[in-house]
Amino acid sequence: MIIRRYLVKQVVSTSIVVIALLTLIMMGGRLIKYFGVAAQGRLDTGVLFSIIGYRLPEFLTLIMPLGFFIGLMLVFGRLYTDSEMAVFNASGISRNRLARLLIPLTTVFLIVQIALMAWISPWGIRKFEALTSAQAVRTGFDLVRPKEFVSSGPYTIYASDLSEDRKNLKNVVFYQRAQSENKPDIVILAKEAKRVEIPNDPANVVDLIEGRRYELYPGQPKYSQAEFKSYRLRIENNSAEAASGDEAEAMPLLNLWDKRNDPVIQSELGWRVFGPFIIVIALMLATILSEVNPRQGRYYRLLPGILIFASLIVALMAVKTRITRDELGIWAYPTVLAVYALVTYWFLRTPKRSPKTISTSSK
Structure with missing residues (x-):
């Protein structure tokens, strides 16, 4: 379908640019920190970029959903400001139908997010810890x-x-x-x-x-x-350290399942299983939050939309912390996602007026 190809092309290109920019900002700050550690003599400069590479999947688990959401907001916002949405509505294509056309693309992002959170990010953390342990063997001499x-x-x-x-x-x-x-x-x-x-x-x-x-x-x-x-x-290399909650982030998924009775393990297991579905919420939220008047500009609701989407991530991170302390059960993850999904779905079902267009009349 021509419209689907058009939307997918716009969303993918915009999302990739946003993800790359956010990654550059976050990883640039992290790289400066590691350069400072290396300057103090506590890290070999030859492994700096290897460390950044291993930490990249961990950062992408949060950057990619946000980049995908911002990409959707920018694309849908441009459809409103350029009056393309008005043309779609006049042709019998609603905003919800346009969102449904992006379900296959959202599924692809969801699969990538699942792979990142379930396997790639823990693998990167394990490699990072192995590299830093090898650096610990390098003593002051x-x-x-x-x-x-x-x-x-x-x-x-x-x-x-x-x-x-x-x-x-x-x-x-x-x-x-x-x-x-x-x-x-x-x-x-x-x-x-x-x-x-x-x-x-x-x-x-x-x-x-x-x-x-x-x-x-x-x-x-x-x-x-x-x-x-x-x-x-x-x-000697003092590599034996007490087990901590951070170890759960590096554990393979099957190992987490075997130790699922531990609250710390439960919090990490729930985060990996339910966390990727924020990609689906991103599509739903962007559909309703991106609607603007052509005169307002497509950035008018971008900041409020980012804050609302960020509140979902913060809520899930807060749940993760509470589960670690054994104050909540793993059911809290789907509960938070369900609340956001139901509220968003209610707004999606609410009839909306088509974007206003400027008409001129001849005298």
Whole structure:
């Protein structure tokens, strides 16, 4: 159908432009943040764009529905301002019928959104966590720069000079923060440090030459001191962390289903199952919110429409938080979607007047 092809072309092109712009804005800010982390020596600059790539699907899960909604608002708004909607109505084609012509396109966006939320975004989060864990293995000795203090996890390292192969450091200061209240902070001063490569050993091993080792107990008036000619230091990767709610975002869908009795898992499972259907609500909302007078311009209702659509996303995120705290059940997701859908459907069923056109009469 010619009208369907015309609408699909307009909506797709506009939505892609909006999605690309929103992605550029959001990911640009995130990239600046990671550049700041890299500038502090806590991240290798070579993995910056890999990190951005892995985080992109996670951002698209929110950007794509909003971009699709804004694209619909702009296209329908232009139909009103250019009096094309008046021509459609005069030909017996209502706004609701035009919206129904976009159902196949909406289904495509829905499938893409399901794929993003159910599989692609969790995969990206897992890759991102694996990459950041690999960066955690890179301790301060890997990231050290001459005459600068560099922190990595519980370690802080300073060296006055560094060889080109990064294996020899001069005038080294090493500090390790205590991991518990009963353990001491460790400070080591050495004239030289040499990297030791041990096959199949993920830790960093360094031989310190001629120095002193101090054990300091925070809040207590005691310490211990030892001098050495050679001291081998082994810096382990402290990758074992307590499980948190963020882990659920990286879990495969089948794993979430196996642990569905946990409130945190329930919130993430419900978000992945019901969240994609905001694409359908976007089509319904855009159909009723985009109607404007030709003299008002197609941007007249864009901001209010974005706020209304954003309220749906905020409501779902609030539900997700409440379910995580075991204050609501997973049924809250479809309830919110149903409320928005029913209210929108009621407005769609309400008879609307055709857009007014300017008529001229000859005298």
